[in-house]
Amino acid sequence: MDKIPILRMGPFLLVTIQVDLYDRLALNLESDLVQMVSKTxxxxxxxxxxxxxxxxxxxxxxxxxxxxxxKILDAETVVVGMQPAVAITLIELGLxxxxxxxxxxxxxxxxxxxxxxxxxxxxxxxxxxxxxxx
Amino acid sequence: MDKIPILRMGPFLLVTIQVDLYDRLALNLESDLVQMVSKTxxxxxxxxxxxxxxxxxxxxxxxxxxxxxxKILDAETVVVGMQPAVAITLIELGLxxxxxxxxxxxxxxxxxxxxxxxxxxxxxxxxxxxxxxx
Numbered sequence: 001m002d003k004i005p006i007l008r009m010g011p012f013l014l015v016t017i018q019v020d021l022y023d024r025l026a027l028n029l030e031s032d033l034v035q036m037v038s039k040t041x042x043x044x045x046x047x048x049x050x051x052x053x054x055x056x057x058x059x060x061x062x063x064x065x066x067x068x069x070x071k072i073l074d075a076e077t078v079v080v081g082m083q084p085a086v087a088i089t090l091i092e093l094g095l096x097x098x099x100x101x102x103x104x105x106x107x108x109x110x111x112x113x114x115x116x117x118x119x120x121x122x123x124x125x126x127x128x129x130x131x132x133x134x
Numbered sequence: 135m136d137k138i139p140i141l142r143m144g145p146f147l148l149v150t151i152q153v154d155l156y157d158r159l160a161l162n163l164e165s166d167l168v169q170m171v172s173k174t175x176x177x178x179x180x181x182x183x184x185x186x187x188x189x190x191x192x193x194x195x196x197x198x199x200x201x202x203x204x205k206i207l208d209a210e211t212v213v214v215g216m217q218p219a220v221a222i223t224l225i226e227l228g229l230x231x232x233x234x235x236x237x238x239x240x241x242x243x244x245x246x247x248x249x250x251x252x253x254x255x256x257x258x259x260x261x262x263x264x265x266x267x268x
Contacts, residue, residue, distance in 0.1 A: 004152060005152065005185040007182060008240065008241060016152070106141045
């Protein structure tokens with residue numbers, strides 16, 4: 001299976017990462033997600049990594065990429081379910097996942113996304129200080 | 135990774151199957167799910183199989199088992215995202231997934247579960263004709 005399913009849940013998209021993200025799979029996920037955000041007009045992306053126990057700089061970069069791409073398309077990204085060991089590794093690798101929100105589980109992640117949508121209901125892309133330089 | 139993550143979404147549990155369900159993984163999933171249903175008091179289980187392109191009788195049996203176990207614990211099971219080829223194979227294998235509800239995607243599956251919960255809000259286990267003989 002060389003595709004990670006993207007589930008639509010109302011205004012959000014949910015991705016559960018269960019397998020090691022090798023090159024092609026990660027690139028597929030990036031492009032699938034961005035297309036899906038655009039097609040479904042999604043306002044948020046939830047990435048569940050509770051099954052991920054080993055993380056490397058590649059995976060950290062992929063998550064950062066997805067967050068930045070979604071942000072340009074006006075969707076916030078929340079990473080949920082991170083295992084403590086993964087958090088330790090990410091910081092030790094020098095990857096603090098800038099621009100990525102995190103939450104303990106999917107429910108809390110959805111609450112976070114909902115509060116973010118309510119805080120900025122507009123469709124204007126480059127609102128103020130948190131625009132991304134591309 | 136020898137565990138499939140189970141995500142809690144309000145009164146429902148969501149499982150996305152992305153890898154081949156070999157013996158131990160399937161048994162782990164069964165026991166994890168049943169424990170989670172009991173622990174979280176879940177009223178419904180959503181199993182997303184949109185990434186599954188090949189199905190065999192073992193997998194059909196596992197899904198049937200999960201549905202029956204959940205039913206005893208007063209939770210309905212909905213399988214969502216089945217690929218047409220998988221539906222063809224299941225019928226040709228003589229596995230019509232009795233007792234398992236299906237829906238096109240997660241959103242429709244959630245609607246189905248919500249309507250089922252509203253239709254039978256009680257906690258009574260052996261209500262009428264659809265009790266399972268164990």
